[in-house]
Amino acid sequence: MVVDAQLGQWGDWLFGSALAVYVLAMVLHAVEHGLLRRPEAATEQARVPVAAAGAAGTGTPGTPGTDTPATTDDGGPARPPRSRAERFGRMGVSLTVLGFGLHLAMLVVRGFAAQRVPWGNMYEFTAAICLVAVGAWLVVLRRRPELRRLGVFVLLPVIVLMFLAGTVLYTRTAPVVPALRSYWLTIHVSAAVIASGILLLAGVASCLYLLRAAHETNPARLAWTSRLPGADVLDRVAYRATALAFPIWTFAVITGAIWAEAAWGRYWGWDPKETTAFVAWVVYAGYLHARSTAGWRGRRAAVINVVGFAVMIFNLFFVNLVVTGLHSYAGVG
Incomplete structure (x- = not known):
């Protein structure tokens, strides 16, 4: 069985790139988590604008102090502006998707380089587990976007495992032993x-x-x-x-x-x-x-x-x- 060492090197670069992207995504999720207000504090602050709007009477549509909700050009209700926390969270999700793509490409390239399934040693096995974990997380986000604030806690163990895989457990691309x-x-x-x-x-x-x-x-x-x-x-x-x-x-x-x-x-x-x-x-x-x-x-x-x-x-x-x-x-x- 011939091993393509150059293709295996590309797989290692993809692994490092995926890990770096996951770290950046985790940082963005951490910023989102830090910017989130505690529910009880947000509730108290939400009461003040509502009371002020009711006391101000009427005004032009779509402006503060009016009972008429803002509308878009086509007559539909205007979407409220995204908060800073949401913007950071969405960027974190986008980077997680990018990291998942690089991660998947790494395993595919590694498989082609070794001409076998890409989980024949601890390095590849741990990388594959992390890929499934991130994929499962993205499926959860697809169904429940409001759970995005958990991103920092999901990516942390993934990053730790990938770091250990890329350092302590790293193995060059090679055929598996005959028993496997x-x-x-x-x-x-x-x-x-x-x-x-x-x-x-x-x-x-x-x-x-x-x-x-x-x-x-x-x-x-x-x-x-x-x-x-x-x-x-x-x-x-x-x-x-x-x-x-x-x-x-x-x-x-x-x-x-x-x-x-x-x-x-x-x-x-x-x-x-x-x-x-x-x-x-x-x-x-x-x-x-x-x-x-x-x-x-x-x-x-x-x-x-x-x-x-x-x-x-x-x-x-x-x-x-x-x-x-x-x-x-x-x-x-």
Whole structure:
């Protein structure tokens, strides 16, 4: 198998460019978050112009002090001007889309350079997980644009993981070891990548839920979380993302067992990687069960989801890089 080193270099440049764009997007989202007013303060300020307009009587349409709403040239209602926070947020989303495009191009180029699927080592595997996480986030934004203020918190773990992938985990473009030259690399690892990326988004949402719920219980604590969506909104995002990812993760565990039988002659051997993947499956199954049980909704369920997220991170780094097992040669799967 011939490796195109020059094309692999292009892939590395695209990876660095995507990371830089994500950092800039996160900065813009952070500015947006900083410019947002706390809901209670915005409500109090909104009452003053309304009262003043009512006292001023009538005036020309579309001007302050009038009861007649502003209209456009075609007679429709005029769109209120965007706030500075919204403008920064929209620029952040635009850069996130650009970074996603560069990120996707990086994996495609890397795949062509190595003539295989581009998740054959830890560097590529982590990059693919981050790509799925950003893609899932953009889908959420498409459906719920008002959740844009979460952008800084979603991009932060993506940037950290990509930085680690590009430094500590970096591997030059090369063919995979013979044991990984199987169609199961495409099936099993693809499912693990997709599930892990979506679960990253769910983990962030659950972490933010716990912080937001703590503020709602005691408004004097964590005042900055008042700019986040309500705890119930964050809970729904976490639940729906986990409910989508769980069957995909289940499929990844099952196909991993089938591949293990083909490669090592047994379906399950309690290898550290297999054990941790099963523990993560049990934790997420427990979360979904808790979330559907009235007595365990809210904080308890969110804590279980955060534990599941921690197990996934532990599985990604510690088990792959520190613990010795049958998966140590691969770093993936």
